[in-house]
Amino acid sequence: MLTTGGIVGSKDEISQIISHGFARCNGQSHGVGVYLSPTSFLLDRLESSRADENDLRHILLCKMITGKTEVIPAGSKQRYPSSGEFDSGVDNLEAPRRLVFWTAFMNSHILPDYILSFKAPSTTTLLINRMNEIRNLGFVRVSALHLTMVKFLGPAKGALISRLYDDYVKRKVTGVQLFQIVRRITGDDQLLIEIFKSSTNKRVGTSTKENLCSTGCC
Incomplete structure (x- = not known):
């Protein structure tokens, strides 16, 4: 399944991803992997982000191949799919807020698309x-x-x-x-x-x- 999501981050964080890939943005709350948010929850993440020196906030929008997803419980240390039938993980199947991509799949399943930079209130x-x-x-x-x-x-x-x-x-x-x-x-x-x-x-x-x-x- 091809879908769209993204990462909310500082200018430096987004620049690091563009320059060096997703390896430096691993999350660990629901398994160890690259975390992105569905587009419907990006604004929730925006409220906790920090503006840069120009008072701008940044979102890296990506195209993603989620394939067949499995639920990864909070606190899990899982690093790989539990079986060959799964391609990615989520925190909740019905209304996921976190999309988890295993490190082995991050370069084949995530494609940075474009960056949104804009001013937003604190x-x-x-x-x-x-x-x-x-x-x-x-x-x-x-x-x-x-x-x-x-x-x-x-x-x-x-x-x-x-x-x-x-x-x-x-x-x-x-x-x-x-x-x-x-x-x-x-x-x-x-x-x-x-x-x-x-x-x-x-x-x-x-x-x-x-x-x-x-x-x-x-």
Whole structure:
């Protein structure tokens, strides 16, 4: 099967692939091989990429022969097809996010096609823009947000976020720092958005301290 996918990387990483091939971009989370992403998930990878000195981000689009694929479980150290009937691996058969090509097949099954270079907002800006869509639903009260985070993340992370917000109120951290640390604690931007949605209160409170979305961090 011939399909299209790609690699999101820095200018230097893409240049290394063009100059020296795919041997230097082996992944190891689902077996040891060359990892590419289907085109439908490339934008997800873009959010975690770093811009270069000209504020550009880069995607190397490739044509790939996936052939018959097999599922490679997370943590596997597999380096070759499990049998001669398989040509490549995936993390999930129904909705793969990782396409795994064994080192022995990388030169015959992957063809670099072209490079896309473009300017894109930072990951923080991307998420803040997505959060701004939620503002139309109302303000998020800290008490409601904390209870929801405990429900979604468990008491340990919920307590950590509560202490972090106390530091923000005491001006020990800025709004941007608060927002970025909460992202790291949550570990999943989509989950963070769901938490904000679940915590939204239509009734606007009177206390600035009680309204997280009125602090300027989202």
